Amino acid sequence: MTEAINSLKFFKIHTFLWKFLGAAHKQTKKSKWRMPYLAFTISMNILVTFGYPFHLGMSVFRNNNMTDDIKNLTTFVTCGACSIKFAFYIFNYDKVAKMEKLLKLLDARVTSEKEHIIYKSLGKQLVMILLTFVCIYTPVAIFAEAAFLTQEERGLIYPAWFPLDWHNSTCNYYIANVYQIAGVSYQIQQNYVSDCYPAVMLCLISGNIRMLGIRFEHLGKDENISMDAHEKELEACITDHKYLLELFKTIESFMSMPMLVQFTVTAVNVCISIAALLFFVTEPMAKTYFFFYGLAMPLQIFPTCYFGMDAEYRFDQIHYAAFSCNWITQRRSFKQKLMIFVEGSLRKSTAMAGGMLRVHMDTFFSTLKFAYSLFTVILGMGN
Numbered sequence: 288m289t290e291a292i293n294s295l296k297f298f299k300i301h302t303f304l305w306k307f308l309g310a311a312h313k314q315t316k317k318s319k320w321r322m323p324y325l326a327f328t329i330s331m332n333i334l335v336t337f338g339y340p341f342h343l344g345m346s347v348f349r350n351n352n353m354t355d356d357i358k359n360l361t362t363f364v365t366c367g368a369c370s371i372k373f374a375f376y377i378f379n380y381d382k383v384a385k386m387e388k389l390l391k392l393l394d395a396r397v398t399s400e401k402e403h404i405i406y407k408s409l410g411k412q413l414v415m416i417l418l419t420f421v422c423i424y425t426p427v428a429i430f431a432e433a434a435f436l437t438q439e440e441r442g443l444i445y446p447a448w449f450p451l452d453w454h455n456s457t458c459n460y461y462i463a464n465v466y467q468i469a470g471v472s473y474q475i476q477q478n479y480v481s482d483c484y485p486a487v488m489l490c491l492i493s494g495n496i497r498m499l500g501i502r503f504e505h506l507g508k509d510e511n512i513s514m515d516a517h518e519k520e521l522e523a524c525i526t527d528h529k530y531l532l533e534l535f536k537t538i539e540s541f542m543s544m545p546m547l548v549q550f551t552v553t554a555v556n557v558c559i560s561i562a563a564l565l566f567f568v569t570e571p572m573a574k575t576y577f578f579f580y581g582l583a584m585p586l587q588i589f590p591t592c593y594f595g596m597d598a599e600y601r602f603d604q605i606h607y608a609a610f611s612c613n614w615i616t617q618r619r620s621f622k623q624k625l626m627i628f629v630e631g632s633l634r635k636s637t638a639m640a641g642g643m644l645r646v647h648m649d650t651f652f653s654t655l656k657f658a659y660s661l662f663t664v665i666l667g668m669g670n
Contacts, residue, residue, distance in 0.1 A: 507613030547641030
C-alpha cells in the first residue's frame with residue numbers, strides 16, 4: 288500500500304518561519320493572539336528588518352581600516368537586500384495559500400507506483416537543497432565569529448554605527464554585540480526562507496511535471512477500461528497541466544523581484560569579496576571569511592536557478608509524453624483534445640526575475656561573468 292501524498296510537509300519549516308517572521312499576520316485576524324503577534328512582529332521588523340541594515344549603512348566607509356570598511360559594506364549590501372526581498376514576500380504572501388491549494392490538487396492525482404517513486408526522489412532532492420543552504424550559512428557564521436574573537440582590540444562582529452558609546456562602556460559593548468548576534472540570526476532566517484522557498488517550490492513543480500508525463504504515457508494502454516474513461520483521464524491530465532502552469536506562474540510572480548535583487552547583490556558581493564581577498568585584506572581569519580563569503584553568495588542562487596531551468600525543460604518535454612500515449616486506437620474526440628493540448632503545450636514556460644532575467648542556469652553563470660567584469664572595471668580604474 289502506497290503512502291498518502293502530502294507535499295506541504297516539505298514546507299513545515301518555511302511555514303513556521305513565515306509565521307515567526309511576521310509574514311502571516313493576515314492569518315491571525317480571528318485569533319486572540321493577534322495583538323501580541325502584531326506587536327512582536329512589528330517590533331522585530333522595525334528593530335531588525337529596517338534597523339539592522341540602517342546601523343550597518345551608517346558606518347559605510349567610516350571605519351578605522353580597509354578590512355572593516357569592506358566587511359561593513361558587504362554585510363550592509365547583503366542585509367539590505369535581505370530586508371528588501373522579505374518586504375516583497377510579505378507584500379505577496381497571499382500567493383502562498385494559493386500555491387498550497389494547487390499542490391493539494393496535484394497531490395490527489397498521484398496514484399501509480401512510478402509516480403510514487405518520483406515523489407520519493409523529490410524528498411532526497413529537497414534534503415540536498417536544505418543541506419546546501421546549511422553549508423552556505425555555517426562557514427560564513429563560524430569565520431565571522433572567529434575573526435571577531437581573534438581581534439586584539441575591542442570591536443563588533445560587524446563594523447557598524449551604534450547610538451551607544453560601546454567603546455568606553457562594557458555594558459553598552461555587550462548590548463551592541465547581543466543586538467548584532469540576535470539581529471543577524473533573525474536576518475539569516477529571513478534569508479533562508481526567501482532563498483529556499485522558491486527552490487523547493489520549483490523542485491516540486493519539476494517533479495510533478497515528470498509525474499504528469501507518466502500519466503500521459505499511460506493513456507489508452509489499459510484495455511480494461513472504456514474509451515470514455517480514457518478520454519476523461521486525458522481531460523484530467525490537461526487540467527493537471529493547467530494547475531502546474533498556474534502554480535509556475537504564481538511562484539514566478541512571488542519570487543520575481545526578490546530574485547532580481549538577489550542576482551544584483553550576488554554579482555556585487557562576489558566582486559567585492561574577490562577584490563578584498565586579492566588586494567585589501569591581510570589577516571588570515573578575515574581572508575578565510577571573505578573566501579567563504581564570496582563562495583556563499585552564488586550558492587544562494589544556484590538551487591533556484593537549477594530547478595528553474597529543470598522546470599522549464601520539463602514543460603518543454605511534456606508534449607513528447609502526450610504523443611507517447613496510445614492515441615492511435617482512440618476515437619476522434621480524444622485525438623482532437625490531444626492535438627489542442629499539444630499545440631498549447633509548445634508555448635515556452637520560463638520564470639523571469641523582474642521581467643528581465645531568466646531564473647535559469649544561464650543567468651547564474653551570467654551573474655558570475657558580470658561580477659568578474661565589474662572586478663576588471665574596478666581594477667582598471669585603480670590602475
